[in-house]
Amino acid sequence: MSHIRLFPRLNSFQETIPLPSSKSESNRALIINALAGGDMANLSNLAEARDTQTMIRLLADAGNPVADVLDAGTTMRFLTAFYSITGATKKMTGTARMCERPIGILVDALRTLGASITYENKEGYPPLQLNGFQYAGKRELAIRGDVSSQFISAILMISPLLPEGIALQITGSLGSKPYVEMTLAQMAQFGIKASVDWSKGLIDIPAQKYIAAPFAVESDWSGASYWYSMVALSPFEDSSLELLGLKEDSLQGDAAIRDIMLPLGVKSTYTGKGYLLTKCEAVSELSWDFTDCPDLAQTISVVAAAKNIVLHLTGVESLKVKETDRVLALQNELKKLGSTLAEIKPNELYTVSGSFGHSGSTPEIETYDDHRMAMAFAPVGLLREIVIHEPGVVAKSYPSFWNHVDLLLSSSAN
Numbered sequence: 001m002s003h004i005r006l007f008p009r010l011n012s013f014q015e016t017i018p019l020p021s022s023k024s025e026s027n028r029a030l031i032i033n034a035l036a037g038g039d040m041a042n043l044s045n046l047a048e049a050r051d052t053q054t055m056i057r058l059l060a061d062a063g064n065p066v067a068d069v070l071d072a073g074t075t076m077r078f079l080t081a082f083y084s085i086t087g088a089t090k091k092m093t094g095t096a097r098m099c100e101r102p103i104g105i106l107v108d109a110l111r112t113l114g115a116s117i118t119y120e121n122k123e124g125y126p127p128l129q130l131n132g133f134q135y136a137g138k139r140e141l142a143i144r145g146d147v148s149s150q151f152i153s154a155i156l157m158i159s160p161l162l163p164e165g166i167a168l169q170i171t172g173s174l175g176s177k178p179y180v181e182m183t184l185a186q187m188a189q190f191g192i193k194a195s196v197d198w199s200k201g202l203i204d205i206p207a208q209k210y211i212a213a214p215f216a217v218e219s220d221w222s223g224a225s226y227w228y229s230m231v232a233l234s235p236f237e238d239s240s241l242e243l244l245g246l247k248e249d250s251l252q253g254d255a256a257i258r259d260i261m262l263p264l265g266v267k268s269t270y271t272g273k274g275y276l277l278t279k280c281e282a283v284s285e286l287s288w289d290f291t292d293c294p295d296l297a298q299t300i301s302v303v304a305a306a307k308n309i310v311l312h313l314t315g316v317e318s319l320k321v322k323e324t325d326r327v328l329a330l331q332n333e334l335k336k337l338g339s340t341l342a343e344i345k346p347n348e349l350y351t352v353s354g355s356f357g358h359s360g361s362t363p364e365i366e367t368y369d370d371h372r373m374a375m376a377f378a379p380v381g382l383l384r385e386i387v388i389h390e391p392g393v394v395a396k397s398y399p400s401f402w403n404h405v406d407l408l409l410s411s412s413a414n
């Protein structure tokens with residue numbers, strides 16, 4: 001299927017959406033469970049996301065000298081640390097885009113600990129060749145926090161296995177902090193004790209053993225964000241959705257979508273089984289810092305553009321090194337809705353503003369091999385006909401996305 005065409009419906013919806021499981025929680029659970037020597041049967045509700053299925057496949061294929069992670073960032077970063085500490089000889093590679101995503105900060109940290117790693121092409125980027133591990137005898141490690149938190153999560157998960165544990169000093173600002181907290185919380189569920197001083201950026205983990213334990217993965221709050229958009233963009237006041245499996249007290253930072261969407265016109269009510277989303281009044285201008293929840297920036301930018309809400313975004317620096325340069329991709333595609341994403345302060349402050357076009361030629365949205373481009377723009381189909389190119393990209397995190405969209409929107413695929 002090279003594109004999907006979505007058509008607005010003429011009435012409201014009241015539906016229940018069975019959300020996918022979190023790929024972030026799944027990929028941590030898989031690494032931690034493997035380090036604990038646990039049985040796979042201990043893990044329930046693992047994500048159907050390709051990133052997680054790739055992790056499962058690669059962990060089961062220990063003897064293969066090559067690990068191809070495709071486009072999965074967490075799989076690349078977590079497995080590089082996992083194979084390093086387990087002394088594997090392994091080539092780590094992925095898609096062309098994965099080979100443009102930085103990994104030097106993690107490689108430097110692993111080398112300091114004792115890993116032997118070489119770059120096959122460009123310094124600081126995959127593919128990598130891992131050639132075993134000889135403990136360097138140092139428990140103090142400094143690591144930058146401003147490029148990707150996944151480097152820190154990767155190091156943290158292997159740290160209990162280091163002969164003296166680790167005293168990790170995060171330097172600079174820390175982006176995506178809730179993902180580091182998620183890592184520590186999941187490690188704690190497998191018996192790991194850590195002391196953390198966020199005011200100093202210090203995480204201390206003594207050497208200790210993981211204790212195998214059962215772990216059930218929650219529904220995905222990042223995937224939930226697109227259903228929030230559906231409610232925000234529905235022109236009918238009585239539209240509502242119930243999202244199943246979301247927890248009130250989630251490990252996922254993207255649960256912040258509850259707070260972000262309130263001023264954008266969506267009220268969240270916990271039902272015991274998940275969340276009920278209903279419509280409420282929206283503001284006309286909003287500022288939001290996405291440092292803790294970068295994966296929500298596309299969702300929110302599109303909602304703002306489609307509702308003619310002026311949105312000021314900060315904390316979006318990391319968007320340039322994700323599945324695509326998400327700032328550039330948004331700039332190109334928001335134009336097709338009548339909006340601009342203007343860089344107000346270089347690399348710091350961006351503003352979405354414009355005038356949403358209900359008529360004129362059908363916007364044809366390119367997706368740049370990025371699942372979140374496809375899912376962020378799909379809800380616009382509630383307001384006007386729209387075409388999304390390469391809709392299969394959603395498989396990275398949410399393979400059943402279009403089946404769920406069918407509950408709300410008519411579509412034709414080509």
Ligand SMILES: O=C(O)C1=C[C@@H](OP(=O)(O)O)[C@@H](O)[C@H](O)C1
Pocket residue numbers: 023024025074147148149150153175176179294295318
């Ligand atoms: O650790 C994780 O599971 C993730 C961390 C974030 O990446 P960065 O830390 O690179 O911002 C996020 O964007 C990604 O989708 C998943």
Ligand SMILES: C=C(OP(=O)(O)O)C(=O)O
Pocket residue numbers: 071072073074075295322323372397
């Ligand atoms: C950035 C993402 O994933 P990753 O970095 O793990 O490829 C994402 O899912 O939006």
